[in-house]
Amino acid sequence: MDKKTKKIAVKILRFKPWEEKKPRFVTYRVPIEGKSSILNVLNYISENLDPTLGFYSSCRIGKCMGCQVVVNGKVRLACTTPVEGDIVLEPLRKFKVIKDLVVERREKE
Numbered sequence: 001m002d003k004k005t006k007k008i009a010v011k012i013l014r015f016k017p018w019e020e021k022k023p024r025f026v027t028y029r030v031p032i033e034g035k036s037s038i039l040n041v042l043n044y045i046s047e048n049l050d051p052t053l054g055f056y057s058s059c060r061i062g063k064c065m066g067c068q069v070v071v072n073g074k075v076r077l078a079c080t081t082p083v084e085g086d087i088v089l090e091p092l093r094k095f096k097v098i099k100d101l102v103v104e105r106r107e108k109e
Contacts, residue, residue, distance in 0.1 A: 005033040008083065010041055012053070013090040014100050023097070025088075026050075038071060038078035038089070042101075054099035068092055069101050 007029045015023035028045050042055045055078070056066045067078035070090040095103035 005031045007031050008041075009086040010045065011086075011088045012045075012100065013088075014053075015091075015097050016099055017097060032083055036083045038069065038076065038081045038083060038087070039067060041083055041087075042078060042089075053101075055101040066105075 009027050010030050011025050011027045013023050014026045028049050030041050030044050030049075032041065039057055042053065043057070046053050046055070055069070057079070058064045058066045059079070065077065068075055069078050070076075070092060071078075071081055072088055075092065089101060091097050091101045091103045095105060097103055
């Protein structure tokens, strides 16, 4: 890691409804370099720190809207939202959580 790379804290609300009673936050330390998106950060965590992390990724250009997550309290697209510092990630609030940041894209019954 050189002088242009810094580490940020990424706090993610994790939840596996089939085996846990309630969600819990897990914090990861992630190096970011240059322009990184939330999706870049999630891919880094999945590939290097925790392969069990559940998140959605498809078009990577902000068209499909499938990668929407709550970033520091606001709904954002993971693929196009830049990361500059520490972040808190949560699943969309009005949907049923399938696993971690993956939700069922129809409203809760």
